[in-house]
Amino acid sequence: MDWYVDSHAHASTAGLGYEAVVREFRRSGGRLIALVGLTPSSYGLETSLDGVLKSIDIHLQLCGKVREEFGGVLCLAGVHPATVDRLARSSRSLDALYVDLVERVLKYLERCVREGLADGLGEFGRPHYPATPESIALSEVLTVKAMELARDYSLPIHIHSKSSGRVTSESLKILARYARLSLERVLVHHVPPTQAPTYISEGFYVSVVGRSEVLSNLGSRCERVLVESDYLDDPRRPGAVMYPWDIPREVGEAVSRGTLTPDCAREMLQRSPLRYYGVEL
Numbered sequence: 001m002d003w004y005v006d007s008h009a010h011a012s013t014a015g016l017g018y019e020a021v022v023r024e025f026r027r028s029g030g031r032l033i034a035l036v037g038l039t040p041s042s043y044g045l046e047t048s049l050d051g052v053l054k055s056i057d058i059h060l061q062l063c064g065k066v067r068e069e070f071g072g073v074l075c076l077a078g079v080h081p082a083t084v085d086r087l088a089r090s091s092r093s094l095d096a097l098y099v100d101l102v103e104r105v106l107k108y109l110e111r112c113v114r115e116g117l118a119d120g121l122g123e124f125g126r127p128h129y130p131a132t133p134e135s136i137a138l139s140e141v142l143t144v145k146a147m148e149l150a151r152d153y154s155l156p157i158h159i160h161s162k163s164s165g166r167v168t169s170e171s172l173k174i175l176a177r178y179a180r181l182s183l184e185r186v187l188v189h190h191v192p193p194t195q196a197p198t199y200i201s202e203g204f205y206v207s208v209v210g211r212s213e214v215l216s217n218l219g220s221r222c223e224r225v226l227v228e229s230d231y232l233d234d235p236r237r238p239g240a241v242m243y244p245w246d247i248p249r250e251v252g253e254a255v256s257r258g259t260l261t262p263d264c265a266r267e268m269l270q271r272s273p274l275r276y277y278g279v280e281l
């Protein structure tokens with residue numbers, strides 16, 4: 001593969017950092033990488049409204065710098081459902097938290113979009129672990145409102161969710177329909193390979209982790225499937241989920257094993273992501 005796209009990755013201030021991640025990615029043939037903001041704690045900030053706003057700021061500022069320096073970078077910002085859950089547990093007033101997240105943070109994100117600082121939204125969605133009912137409800141409301149923002153500005157939006165196949169797919173479809181957002185803009189990220197067909201047959205885009213054993217289990221349908229490293233840049237978990245620059249080797253392995261066709265590889269690493277992001281290289 002002469003070049004490739006990493007459709008969902010992170011960089012932090014505690015790990016290798018934005019510059020090292022993008023430099024190494026570009027050096028290995030990467031042409032486009034979507035950098036998605038992390039939780040406030042990943043930037044050494046407290047989990048509060050202020051921490052959320054500051055973390056968005058730091059991410060967009062550092063991401064904007066590498067976008068300018070290297071090119072081929074997309075900057076996505078949002079509020080991770082784990083952050084929503086943590087806030088819901090610690091907040092004294094859920095009503096106040098609702099206003100903070102749904103009105104203040106989303107307004108702030110809208111301003112970032114208008115100013116050209118954010119190219120997309122994410123991660124929004126639902127916690128992938130048992131969470132309180134009110135934090136799940138709040139996460140869903142916030143996701144719908146973010147989807148409306150994605151609709152108004154025609155932005156890609158990345159969804160983080162526990163992937164439970166049809167239940168997840170149908171419920172996300174309802175949220176998107178309510179927001180009147182085309183599923184062409186919705187990427188369900190970190191989807192188990194065997195569940196990919198459930199989402200793509202409904203019209204979603206999905207991204208799967210670029211490991212050869214994952215790619216080998218996709219089957220024959222690879223349209224609307226994107227590849228992600230979901231690299232966390234967390235010094236406590238080095239190399240998790242995988243390094244962006246290891247994608248070509250892993251894809252090559254699956255192709256040479258005969259479990260992934262070269263055409264599928266090209267679709268997932270080049271054609272589908274450019275179509276999803278609406279980018280020409």
Ligand SMILES: [Zn+2]
Nearest residue numbers: 008010036230
């Ligand atoms: Zn992620």
